[in-house]
Amino acid sequence: MKYIKYINNLIKEKYPVQLEFHQAVKEVTESLEPILKKYNKYEQNAILERLVIPDREIFFRVTWVDDDGKIQVNRGCRIEFNSAIGPYKGGLRFHPSVNPGIIKFLGFEQIFKNALTTLAMGGGKGGSDFDPKGKSDGEVMRFCQAFMNELYRHIGAHTDVPAGDIGVGGREIGYLYGQYRKLTNRFDGVLTGKALNWGGSLVRTEATGYGCVYFAQNMLKEKGEDLEGKICTVSGSGNVAIYTIEKLQQLGAIPVTISDSKGMIYDKNGIDLALLKEIKEVKRLSLEAYAKEKKNAQYTPVSKYKDGINPVWHVPCFAAFPSATQNELNLKDAKALLKNGCKCVSEGANMPSTIDAVHEFINAKICYGPGKAANAGGVAVSGLEMAQNASMTPWTFEYTDKRLYQIMEDIFNNASQTAKEFNAEGNLVVGANIAGFRKVADSMIDQGVL
Incomplete structure (x- = not known):
């Protein structure tokens, strides 16, 4: 065009x-x-x-x-x-x-x-x-x-x-x-992500990771699948990755990988969440410390990555959650995931997959949740924090988490229905982009030339 x-x-x-x-x-x-x-x-x-x-x-x-x-x-x-x-x-x-x-x-x-x-x-x-x-x-x-x-x-x-x-x-x-x-x-309420004592919201810390998993749940539910008992791979070891792992474990899934700028951990028995939180949230150490504590965990330093390929995406899994940074998952990685049986990719980071990788997922017709939809949980709860600040009223964890789940379900439904409307059923990239664009674009037209 x-x-x-x-x-x-x-x-x-x-x-x-x-x-x-x-x-x-x-x-x-x-x-x-x-x-x-x-x-x-x-x-x-x-x-x-x-x-x-x-x-x-x-x-x-x-x-x-x-x-x-x-x-x-x-x-x-x-x-x-x-x-x-x-x-x-x-x-x-x-x-x-x-x-x-x-x-x-x-x-x-x-x-x-x-x-x-x-x-x-x-x-x-x-x-x-x-x-x-x-x-x-x-x-x-x-x-x-x-x-x-x-x-x-x-x-x-x-x-x-x-x-x-x-x-x-x-x-x-x-x-x-x-x-x-x-x-x-x-x-x-000029900043969000504040501490609870002075205007913060419960669930804000967990929101992006939880929301990413909730989005995956909705994608899988439409195909009669769920995450219970399934092997999952997660990249990153920051806030998004930690709480993606937490929610996966709560749902009975088995997340087996984490990574940081220095290397990657593969723990076939499942990531030790308490140890991960201690290392990353309290001590602020690299994942080498995880490997020292968990002798059965396999640690691969970045210096040993073959051809610059992130080994996280070459571990067989049912679902993958890219949660580190932009363009961390390329075409070779996408092909490896599909070859190893991956049925679902839900993006916790912003634009973590290259355009070629995205096309590979869409053509394979797996459940693919693009970042602007799947990782919207963080900003969603930021918006809920703004609402609480405006009313000077804090909400409970359960109420806020319920609101988060509903928002992620609504995002999935909106993207899915919009994709169908424009003859792209199952393509949540098209659905999410058009749905978001239409709301903003129509509002801009309503408000005149600015």
Whole structure:
């Protein structure tokens, strides 16, 4: 379609080195062809041109002092993409790999993910190339305070509501919120992922992992399957992976893998969740420590990965949960999963599968849950946290978890029904992208040329 080709070329011309952003735009726009052909109002109103270029891109220097008294300098940013259905909403990522292309792909994905939740949230993302690993609490605090000294001008409970992401957990959110409160003299719901004592929500920590499993449950239920007793593979060992494993175990599944930047664990008897939490949430150690405690667990360091291939995806399994980072699962990995009998892939990370891998899953007609649908649980409970903050009323774990399950079920049903509407039954990539796009695009048309 000429319109789609024009948009993808436009992005490459305007942002020539932002490859992750190119990939995200291509994946979305190509799946929108059925709705763009059926309704010319979207091209007439230049909706795609307006969606792929953010409302604003904010870049700033972050200057802080380390424990040795040396001045350190990092880059920070916040990219506010679209607020047609609610305030900008999306996480902050602190990681050395952060660059404008990665933040823009994440922010672009967030537009559609947030729309799918049915909650009033627009799309945005931000972060810094700061690496919290190996830093003392004091260094992390001073960096977060310096970061917020610039960011606070651009955010607010009804303007832009950041949350956590890779490298930004409860500790970082606490330091960021404390500095925001000091600078503005306001106590409002401007950040989500807060501690329970000062406005946080139960289930927020677990939300992305739980939601990813709930989405898989719904995909499998439609085919008369379930997860009980099934072998599952999970990548990553951060918040998403940990609580994916927790929910899988609660449902009687057997997750057998975890990974981090240094290597991968295969524990054929099932991951020891208590040990994993102690190593990653308390001690903040690498998975080498897991292997030392569990002698029967097999540890493979990154240096021994063959041809750069992540061995997580070459372990036979019934269901796979990519929960680490973007493009961690390529075409070779997808073929290995299918060859080894994988029947379900539910993405806990943002865009963890390459486009070729996605096509492989769709063509194989397995249950495939794309990230913008399957990992929407985190931002869904962030939206529920915003609702609790607005009413100054906390909800119980059971009530919030029930709301999360219902949201994930609704996302699946919406994506599934939309796919059928546009003659793509079973293709949840098409269904999720069109469903999210339609809600945002129609809202933009309603509000005029902005």
